[in-house]
Amino acid sequence: MTTAALGAFGALLHAEWTKFRTVRGWWASCVGAVLLVCLVGLLATAAGNEGSGSSLPVGPGGEAVNDDFSFLHRPLTGDGTITVAVTSLAGVIGTGPGDTGSGLAPWAKAGIIVKDGLTQGSSYAAVMVTGGHGVRMQYDYTHDVAGAAGAVSAPSPGWLRLRRSGDVLTGYQSADGHAWSEVGTARLAGLPDTVQAGLFVTSPSVEQATATGSGFAPAVATGTFDRMTLNGGWAEGSWQYRQVGRDAGVSGSYTADTKGKAVRAGSGYTVTGAGDIAPVVGGPAASGVRSIENFVVGAFAGLVVVVVVAAGYITVEYRRGLIGLTLAASPHRGRVLVAKALVVGGVSFAAGTVAAAVVVPFGGARSRAGGFPVLTVPAGTEARVVVGTGLLLAAAAVLALGVGTVLRRGAVAITVVVAGTVLPYLLATASVLPDGAAEWLLRVTPAAGFAVQQSVVRYEQVVTDYSPSSGYFPLSPWAGLAVLCGYAAVAFGTGVVLLRRRDA
Template sequence: MTSTLTPPRTATRPGRGGFAQLLHSEWTKFRTVRGWVRSTVGAVLIICLVGLLATAAGNKSDPDGSSALPVGPGGEAVNDSFYFVHQKLQGDGSITVAVSSLAGVVSTNPNDSRSGLAPWAKAGIIVKDGLDQGSSYAAMMVTGSHGVRMQYDYTHDTAGAAGAASQEAPRWLRLQRTGDTLTGYESADGSKWTEVGHADLTGLSRTPEVGLFVTSPSIKDETGTGTGFAPAVATGTFDRIALGGQWTGGSWASDQVGKDAGTSASYSQDTKGQATPEGSGFKVTGAGDIAPVVGGPATSGVRTIENFLVGAFAGLIIMVVVGAGYITVEYRRGMIGLTLAASPRRGRVLVAKGLVIGSLAFVVGVVSAAVMVPFGGQRSESNGFPVLTVPAATELRVIVGTGLLLAAASVFALAVGAILRRSAVAITVVVVGMVLPYLLATASVLPDGASQWLLRVTPAAGFAIQQSIERYDQVVTVYSPSSGYFPLAPWAGLAVLCAYAAASFAAAVVLLRRRDV
């Protein structure tokens, strides 16, 4: 009689349920340590507390708390201040004009004015959906140093021909309205026209205000290297105005759009906005700008949503301490052997820990930002600090990005802790590599070049995900880390931090598998 022996079954690999059980075990381990739970709650409180203190600091730009920055069609804060000679267009039509000169005056102090033209001083024609600041528009213009441009709805800019306007070589401009579409043209002689661009202004009223405008933003100091900005005024001369289509038949009116020049500049004591007839056209003087509001010295006293999240770096440090301790405490107390004995697949243990600490840090960041962004804005405006409005999509990205920032930093700390096995050393490595470069770069301790280099190559690049203000070539300011501008785009900066975290995590998994506990 023969018998067949059945070989013993080999141990099966843990399935989805096995990993879920491991994940639950790591979560239970976390929540039973009161220090970790208290620290996580404390991170939310410290982010909010520091943000609240920041909303009360600084010099008020509006002591009465009565003004707010205009908001453009896209939801961004804008400057919308210029001198306007206008009348109403009835339906479709066009306006054509020759700009024969554009000159300017800069006031370096109340008692001193000199000739000078801001690079983005503008003189041209505009179709605007009413005189309210922030209303939709399209414009063709001659600029101080950037040739002919077509701009619309504050953030859009298209280049035309280069060169300045002069009596001998005027710049001809034309705007043609067809429904909601505005098309801009330029010409060197008034007969041969070249299309510069077009804009779709959906919802444009049937009778928009159309006419001539001049404006000039502030200009940097004489050296061009400092952070000072002086009030600048521009004067444009317009000749041979031609109107096509159906107009209301009214006479030309002239107005200052906006009570002043917004955050971009102001009229000096010796200058003011005005329009005077000259020959077949007008000579128009104006100041201010039609453009998005950006950060920098020109907007001192204006808050951005990043100001309400300055406590994120403090909360991040707390979560780094928790993340590093989440693994190093097991080495210090000799518990790591039991953990790995219960779950021999060591890489899965580290993944489970990463999911737990990363998820908690993400919740900390999102909850803190979701509270501080709207509450900080309301508190700032009530205290007399205008807030730089941003589109809803940007606000959402900053809120979610703050959670991702803390999550990536916590996982980074966990991985470094697994590599070094010592909490104090791991925390020091992460803080020195991430928080210290951020503080040095944004506090103007280092030159701009060094600050930008740090925010490109160190984990501190991840803080770029919180940047809400954009850089626009048509707006002059100091685009530096100290003014809130990172050298990398928001998601690119976060990717740098995630790369550090991923590389450290991979190294930690390899070492955890190879080393004795």
């Protein structure tokens, strides 16, 4: 594009901006969209909670975490190695009086851990056997590396070894205690010279089928450890038992067998514990906890407003017979539509971003004041949700502009865009449809764009309900937004072609 053409397009863009800002209804509607997003978000957080409202532990990556386990530990200064045989991992599901039964959570864990102190959320690395996923090495809550499959028993124990060398922790496994293979390696930046290390056991809740659907029952695990050997800078003295976190002790009126504890057993120890060492996610696993999605839930209402404005931005010119004047002033018809898209898309982006930037921190403060812990996420994720809300509204506005250009009728264009974007979103997230149908809608319709607001993450090692009704989208945030942008691009491109070919 030449300098003269750029100047002409700049003048056209200025003219379209002037046209937009001088129509009070359009401008007021965009301000109303900001207020509506904030109002709906605040209404969604209006209810109080009689709980403690305590905050969740935060892991090294800035995410909210569970850090609850039984810990038999001793200080380790500098480099060192701990080796142990796990001869048994058993469990109890349903820990209340009269309803306990044998069973083992698939992600029950028993093994060796090196941890940066006893504070919840501190950095760690661990190698372990699990109830149903074999040997794993996990570190800093979100990282999980698979080792060999299989269960352990007294005749066939699982041998584990964890070696520290500076900031590097390496996990090993063996079937006989002689031939070792590496499971994984973790580098824990900033690990202090003296750490707490030893044996741990924990067990998350177990998903079970009930008469009304699936539910989660509490579970406890007991690991038996034998033939432990230490090398390196281990402190002298006896082992100390500690219940890290509120769930590790299995508090309440439970049987003696399900209490968190560590007991000397022959040449080793038997450790009982519950809870989990893992990131906090959505669904039932985060019951009573609020996330960013709760605060920006009003985006669908703001989206409806910008769709009305964007569709009317072009269709009102057809209705009032002004489109001829607009095209006469700029014979390059495609540039007219591009200028309109930049104006209405830019205003919608600003409205969505401002609304999210206000409601996210305000909704978090309001929730904490009302007694709800708020799911912590890294700063980058929060920024993506805020900016993504603006992009969501901008893409919807361009989609509505394109559809309005094609159909030339405001009411019809608004109905088409709302029915294709907001309606599938509401149906999929309100538990109206089966999970399969809900996921299908959120893959192939413009409603996929709402995925850009998702802050909760799927983790293989965390069991929960990963369905749309629990806040999980089948596509990644940017992939979901790309689907919406694809619809907007097709509608806009079709609008450009028809605007060039049809009479004004």
